[in-house]
Amino acid sequence: MGLRVLFGVALILALSRLLYMPTCRGYTYGPDVFAINSLYITLDFPPLPGWGAFGGDPCGEGWQGVECVDSSITAIVINGANLGGQLGNELSYFSSLMTLDLSNNHISGSIPGSLPVTLRRFxxxxxxxxxxxxxxxSNLTLLSxxxxxxxxxxxxLPDAFQALTGLISLDISHNNLSDQLPPSMKSLSSLTTLHIQNNRIFGTLDVLQDLPLQDLNVENNLFSGSIPPKLLNVPNFKKNGNLFDANVIPPAIAPPTESPFPHSPNFAVAPVPFSEAPTQSGGQFSRHSKISTAELVGYTCMMIVILVIGIATVKLCISKCKTREPKDGATCKWLEASRIGQLEDPQFIRSHKEGVLGKPIRRSEDNSNGQWNVSLPMPPVTRSDTEKLDIISEKSLRTRTETSTPNSAKCFHVATLQQYTNSFSEDNLIQDGRFGRLYLAELPRGKMLAVLKLENRDSNPSEDNFLKIVERISRVRHPNIVDLVGYSDGYGQRLLVYNYFNCTTLYEVLHSDDSIKKKLSWKARIKIAIGAAKALEYLHDDCPPLVHQRFDSGNILINDDLEVRVSECGLASLLSSFPATQLSGMEPALFSYDAPEVSESGSYSVQSDVYSFGIVMLELLTGRKSFDSSLPWGEQHLVRWASSQLYDMNTLTKMVDPSVGEQFAVKSISRFADIISRCIQEVPEFRPPMSEVVQDLASVI
Incomplete structure (x- = not known):
C-alpha cells in the first residue's frame, strides 16, 4: 500500500475543507463522507460499487454495505469481500456509526485506537x-x-473494561493473547457470551465468577488453579486444554432441584447424593445414569404436553374456520344486508350482483411507484343506491359483535366510496402520502369526507389487523385531531374514511407559499403550536397511551381560521411494514424529526413525540425546514443549527422568521425558545410531558 495510501490520505486531508463548503449539495453528513473516503483509501481502493476516495453521497447514492439514518452513516457491513489494506486512523470522524462489520477479509495492520464512540457492534x-x-x-461505552x-x-488484554457494562458478547478466540485476565472484566455486568479459547492466557478465572455467563469457552490456554464453583453452573462451559487442579471437587455440587428445562417449571429432578454428583473425567463432566433417566422422563412428559396442546390448537382452528363468515369477492355491507334479508329490491340486487360480484376486478400496475390502481367494473351507481347501501350498513352494523367491528366507525360499501370520489379520480386527489392516496369524497347532502386508500400492496394489513387499527383509531376523539368516521375492507382494499377538514398543512404554509406565510403572525404561530400540543397531550394522557411516532409539520392541518387538526394518528404501525425501496424515495425531511434514541434503537415513545414537537416549534420560530439540503452543511439540520443559539437573546431574535416582522415581544420569544430547548433534550427523561408543554405555551401568549 505504502506511498499510494499516504498520498491519498494527504489529498483527502487537503481537500477536507471542500466537503464542508456551502457548494456541496450531498445529503450525507460531511464528516461521515470524509471518514468513509479515508477508509476507502486505507483499504487499498477496493472495487466496491459506489465507493470513492473524494466526496460522493454514500447515503443518497446507496454505497454497497453502507446503511444510513437521516444523513448519518450508521452501519458499514462488508463481509467476505476480499478486502485488503488497513483501517487507518480516521474512523473516529464517523458521527453516528453503530455497526462496523468487516469480518472474513484480509485486512492487516493494527486495530486503530481512534474508534467511533458510538459503536455498538464491532x-x-x-x-x-x-x-x-x-x-x-474503554471509550466504547455503548458497545454490546x-x-x-x-x-x-x-x-x-487491556485493563479497559470498566465502562463496558452493556457488553453482551465478546469473542477474542484464536489469537496470540497472553498474560492474565484483567481485573476490569469484573465490570462486564451484562456479559453472557465469552470466547477466549486458543490463546496463551494464564492465571485463574476468578474475575469471571460473578458475571451472568451462559456461554464460556476457555479451552487451550494456560489457566490454572481451581475453577470457581459458580462457573461450573454455566450452561455451556468448555475448559479442556488448561492446567486446572484435577483433584479439586467443589463442595456440595448437586443438580438443581428445579427443572432442567427452562420452559417447563412443573417438572423437577430430585437432589442427588454427593456420592452421585458429577465426576470429572478427562476434563469433561458426565452426569450419573440416574440423572440421564430423569432427563429422559422429563423430555417424554414435555413432548406429551406439546402434543396435547397441538391437538387442542388444531381443533380450535377448525372450529373457527367453520364459523368464519366468507369474505371472498364481497364487501361487508353486501354480506350483512343479504344475511339479515334487507335487500328486497330485485332490480337493485340484480344490478349489484351482475355489476359488482359477477365480474372480475381489473388491476393495472403502475411501475413507477409500485402501487395498484383498482377499478371496479360496475354499472352506474345512483345516489339512491348508495344511500340505500348506507342505511343497510348502519342497521347491519348493530348486529356485529364488539370484537369484530369498531363501535364508532361506519363500514362503507366500496361502491359508495367510489361514487363519492368520482371513481377515485385524479381530480379528487388531495394528497399522495406515505400511507397511500387521500381523496376528497362529496356526499349527497354536501358533506365532505377524505378517503385514505392504503394502496401499497406490500404494506396492506390483514383483515384482522386492519380492523384492530380501525378500532384503535375510532376511539380517538379530540377537537384537534382528524376524526375517523368509517372504513371499507372490500375487494382486498383497505380504505379509511375521515371527516374532511382542510388540505393545507403547516409544512406547506411555512415552506411553500410566501404570501400565505406572511399571514402567520407570531400570535398565530403560538395558537397553532398550542392546538398541536393539545392533540399530542390527548394521545399521551387522555386515552389509552398512543404514540404518534411520525409527528411533523406535514401532519398538522390548518384552515383559514387557524384551527388545527393533527392527522395520521394511530397509523404508524402500517409504516413499519413498508419495504426499504418504498421508504427510500420519501422526502429525507420526514426522518429528520426523529429523536436521537429512535435513530439508535428504532423504538418510539411519548418522549420521542415530544422531541418531534420541539422541531415543529423550531419551524414555527425560524420558518426553516427541519432538513434543508440547499443550505450549508452546518445549517442543514435545523435542530443542530438552532440548539446552541436558543440561550442567547441576540442570536435568538435573529433566528426569528423574517416573515413575522417586528410584531413580537422579546419575552414571548424567550419563553417559546425555552420550551423548545427542553423538548429537544438529548436524554428522553429530561423532556417535559406534553401536558406541561401545553401549560407553558399558554403563558407564552
Whole structure:
C-alpha cells in the first residue's frame, strides 16, 4: 500500500475543507463522507460499487454495505469481500456509526485506537490484524457485541473494561493473547457470551465468577488453579486444554432441584447424593445414569404436553374456520344486508350482483411507484343506491359483535366510496402520502369526507389487523385531531374514511407559499403550536397511551381560521411494514424529526413525540425546514443549527422568521425558545410531558 495510501490520505486531508463548503449539495453528513473516503483509501481502493476516495453521497447514492439514518452513516457491513489494506486512523470522524462489520477479509495492520464512540457492534473476525487490542476500548461505552477472533493479535488484554457494562458478547478466540485476565472484566455486568479459547492466557478465572455467563469457552490456554464453583453452573462451559487442579471437587455440587428445562417449571429432578454428583473425567463432566433417566422422563412428559396442546390448537382452528363468515369477492355491507334479508329490491340486487360480484376486478400496475390502481367494473351507481347501501350498513352494523367491528366507525360499501370520489379520480386527489392516496369524497347532502386508500400492496394489513387499527383509531376523539368516521375492507382494499377538514398543512404554509406565510403572525404561530400540543397531550394522557411516532409539520392541518387538526394518528404501525425501496424515495425531511434514541434503537415513545414537537416549534420560530439540503452543511439540520443559539437573546431574535416582522415581544420569544430547548433534550427523561408543554405555551401568549 505504502506511498499510494499516504498520498491519498494527504489529498483527502487537503481537500477536507471542500466537503464542508456551502457548494456541496450531498445529503450525507460531511464528516461521515470524509471518514468513509479515508477508509476507502486505507483499504487499498477496493472495487466496491459506489465507493470513492473524494466526496460522493454514500447515503443518497446507496454505497454497497453502507446503511444510513437521516444523513448519518450508521452501519458499514462488508463481509467476505476480499478486502485488503488497513483501517487507518480516521474512523473516529464517523458521527453516528453503530455497526462496523468487516469480518472474513484480509485486512492487516493494527486495530486503530481512534474508534467511533458510538459503536455498538464491532466485528473484525477472520482477518490478519496484528498488535494489541487498544486501550481506547474503554471509550466504547455503548458497545454490546465485539468479535476479534481468528486474527494475529498478541500482547496482554487491556485493563479497559470498566465502562463496558452493556457488553453482551465478546469473542477474542484464536489469537496470540497472553498474560492474565484483567481485573476490569469484573465490570462486564451484562456479559453472557465469552470466547477466549486458543490463546496463551494464564492465571485463574476468578474475575469471571460473578458475571451472568451462559456461554464460556476457555479451552487451550494456560489457566490454572481451581475453577470457581459458580462457573461450573454455566450452561455451556468448555475448559479442556488448561492446567486446572484435577483433584479439586467443589463442595456440595448437586443438580438443581428445579427443572432442567427452562420452559417447563412443573417438572423437577430430585437432589442427588454427593456420592452421585458429577465426576470429572478427562476434563469433561458426565452426569450419573440416574440423572440421564430423569432427563429422559422429563423430555417424554414435555413432548406429551406439546402434543396435547397441538391437538387442542388444531381443533380450535377448525372450529373457527367453520364459523368464519366468507369474505371472498364481497364487501361487508353486501354480506350483512343479504344475511339479515334487507335487500328486497330485485332490480337493485340484480344490478349489484351482475355489476359488482359477477365480474372480475381489473388491476393495472403502475411501475413507477409500485402501487395498484383498482377499478371496479360496475354499472352506474345512483345516489339512491348508495344511500340505500348506507342505511343497510348502519342497521347491519348493530348486529356485529364488539370484537369484530369498531363501535364508532361506519363500514362503507366500496361502491359508495367510489361514487363519492368520482371513481377515485385524479381530480379528487388531495394528497399522495406515505400511507397511500387521500381523496376528497362529496356526499349527497354536501358533506365532505377524505378517503385514505392504503394502496401499497406490500404494506396492506390483514383483515384482522386492519380492523384492530380501525378500532384503535375510532376511539380517538379530540377537537384537534382528524376524526375517523368509517372504513371499507372490500375487494382486498383497505380504505379509511375521515371527516374532511382542510388540505393545507403547516409544512406547506411555512415552506411553500410566501404570501400565505406572511399571514402567520407570531400570535398565530403560538395558537397553532398550542392546538398541536393539545392533540399530542390527548394521545399521551387522555386515552389509552398512543404514540404518534411520525409527528411533523406535514401532519398538522390548518384552515383559514387557524384551527388545527393533527392527522395520521394511530397509523404508524402500517409504516413499519413498508419495504426499504418504498421508504427510500420519501422526502429525507420526514426522518429528520426523529429523536436521537429512535435513530439508535428504532423504538418510539411519548418522549420521542415530544422531541418531534420541539422541531415543529423550531419551524414555527425560524420558518426553516427541519432538513434543508440547499443550505450549508452546518445549517442543514435545523435542530443542530438552532440548539446552541436558543440561550442567547441576540442570536435568538435573529433566528426569528423574517416573515413575522417586528410584531413580537422579546419575552414571548424567550419563553417559546425555552420550551423548545427542553423538548429537544438529548436524554428522553429530561423532556417535559406534553401536558406541561401545553401549560407553558399558554403563558407564552
Amino acid at each position: 466485528f473484525l473476525s477472520d482477518n490478519q490484524f496484528t498488535g494489541s487490542i487498544p486501550d481506547s476500548l 457485541d465485539m468479535s476479534l477472533n481468528n486474527n494475529l493479535l498478541s500482547a496482554e
